[in-house]
Amino acid sequence: MPDQHRQILAPLPAASSRILVRGATVISMDSEVGNLPQGDILIVDGAVAAVGLHLEAEGAEVIDAANMIAIPGMVDTHRHSWEGQLRRINSNAASLEDYCNATHFSFAKYYRPRDIYVGNMITALSCIDAGITTVIDNSHNSRTAAHSDAAVEALLDTGIRAVHAAGAPVSGTWDTAHWQGNLARLQDKYFKNHPDGLVTLAMMAQLEPDQWAVARELGIPIVTEFFGGGMAAELDDLHRKNLLGPDNIFNHCTCLPDAGWKILREAGVRVNVCPRSDAHYGIEDGMYAWQAALHHGIRPGLSVDNETSYSGDMFMEMRVAFYLQRVIGASRRLGGHHHAEAPTNAFRLLEAATIDGAACAGLGHRIGSLTPGKQADVVLIRADDLNLYPVNNAIGTVVHAAERSNIDTVIIGGRIRKRGGVVLGVDREKLRSVIDESCTHLFNAAGYQPDPFAESFAPIHLA
Template sequence: MHPTVHPTDTPREALLDLLRRTAADPERRILFTGATVLTADPELGTLAIGDLLVRGSTIAAVGPDLRARGAAENAIVIDVAGAVLTPGFVDTHRHAWQAQLRRIMPDVDDLGGYVTATLAGYAPVYRPEDMYVGTRLAALGAIDTGITTMLDFSHNSRSAAHSDAAVRALVDSGIRGVHASMGPHFGAWDHQWPADLARLRAAYAGDLITFRLAALATAEIAGPGLAYGPELARRAAESGVGVSVDAVFGAASSRAVLDWERQGLLGPELTLIHATGLSADAWRAIGASGTTVALAPSSDAQIGLESAVPAVDEALSVGVRPGLSIDVEVALAGDMFTQMRALHTIQRMRAVNGAYGSAREPVRIGTADVLDFATRQGARTNGLGAVTGSLTPGKQADLLVITAEEINNLPLNDAVGTVVLGADARNVDTVLIGGQVRKWAGRLLDLDLPALRGQAAASRDHILRTAAAVRRPGQVQEGHSPR
């Protein structure tokens, strides 16, 4: 038991020191007080001024003035007046191993260009250490921007060592990581997947690390071995994990969805990623089965995947509230603020455009919708709806303190609008994951940034040199020479 610490006479450095010294105490109490609290819990709603109590790794209580009910006793009290408390964001799909190649192809025009350059060109030369560096960099970047849960769609699992490195990177970053492994599209590999999933779960599953099986929707890109169907569904069921299916778009995926319906392979444990350009009948099957959907708003629009329109209206029309995802940092932004804004803008543009010139009233989503998609619905999509995604007592303490008095946000008028339309990474002041502080006073903790810079650069340089040598022996590809 530790003494109550009052924020008025305790510098933030001293608070952080106390939080660190008590980190291993399963009964440690932290009281955040005086914030606007966006619980993302439909029953609890929004508190204009409220408190939140954390005990150990979980949320113990949320409400107005918890101090009046004794919550401050034996607690570390943190005054967050003028800030907004929210659940941590949940990323439902990111290819984290690629992070050392961030923005290497910012203007890629189509899926074929991405596949050729990244999956056929760079992926085959990755070593396990490159998997570690890329995945850890992606996870730390996610935490810095307020993402507390990330599904790593790790589709470069060339060997058990590659998968081990990716999972260790999630562990070492401190993120709530969902490792979804899949065999690679191209190049030599050990064909240990999907059988290796059982070993990975036995070795690494824990409070913060869970697993899913990853697959593609159809055999068009990489052959039938990676395509979801009865065999992979059986493997996932035997391992007790859900399935995340990428590259779900167009007529071929629509036919696949209907095949899965006939085979009894749809359901809440299945997530379909992108879901652009699907038929009305495919959407009917998705909605009727409770299958979850992970949208990738900036990916669909910027790269131009199938219809290039994020399928939020289609999902909502059949009762599916989707999660949101980042997808590929080789071409896209890596933060959830961008995804929320992109989806909010595109859907409202589409709604008004569709009604333009008619008497119809546009059906628009709002900022509360996209915040829900980025938090509670994302957790449900990742199979973690009972664990995280809202500031509900009993759930894990995955939460953000977002400052609302910086120049880009002041004065605080509408908390949801501020988070969705005003905030960015600079406003993510504090991040807790499972009750542990991962970012404090705007700074990631336990990070040797110069060392990480060197590791990322060295890994990138190795990948570019080796991939170029494979393509054109003895030469480094023009425009990709290591800096």
């Protein structure tokens, strides 16, 4: 990546050896730790050392968290980060075809490595800003080795925790020769000497066992866009050949019949669901598969998928998931289904956005809860802001009322990345400049004339 495009962000500061978060309302997401109306969190060398009352730590950097709610960092288990500069370009999309026309079949083929860097960078920064401390980066537009490097370097430079799932482009031409050894090259270059670093490696591929074998030789997870109604028939053969396992991460899983869910459970496949994406693009029946997964003993993570049509925060994902689940249950009961699922609650959705998302990412042993020994990924939400105060229910406030602007502090692996409501180390003038340059290049290359007031389902009119 050219140095001038990596100078938008200041070098990440070293993590304080000790941080004491004092006086927060703590939602730990750990039943043994519990929740505290007013408690402290001690962070030592990047990990949670203790959660309790009146903690002391000589020489620690103290964060006064009175009137704040502390939660674990949220986890987005499926995001096409490279599309960051295409935000809301296709707000009224109504199908996967609309989405693909606005990404893969138009702008994607004109991405330079610097555009991949910019897309991943602004996605990662906005995740941090919104309290998402971990993202599974589904990178299906790395056309050359330089594109792949740019994607990884953007994640490293922002300081987000990420699983970078490198995948081949969907359309256009690309350097197919580099794919033969691209994953091994990335592992050697960025990850071999940092197996416990913030960014780790995965493969993005469809139901392609030959490709999966490469990932398995490297010991990395495999991410797949899986639509159950159209792809379920392939599961039985894969399962009989022992080609499905806990290293598989399936996105969407819409319309999957019971037999397919049984296979995923038996094989230990990890699942994430997309409340907004599935509804927005009418994927199969348009209903996210969270309740179906739970019914079959699988606890899925939640994912944003992309920002080309809507926002990139987990607060909205939890709310849409909450209400869709309740609407479907009420509709079933009204239709005489007396055993329809009971209405869900806010805590269950917060689990999906934190501890369950961590498990889906394969990081449940490291993040997802404020448990002593885990990495210190912590989000502090200002509870005395006008839209939140008074906080009569902390969990309800987080899930139903909080938003990005209420997030005061974000800590990732013991390093403070947002403080006082501002993401640290970002030159905003330079950031806007490189984003504008990238958009201008992509729009001109594709012959696209932007219309800020477009109302059509697919406002992409390419020359």
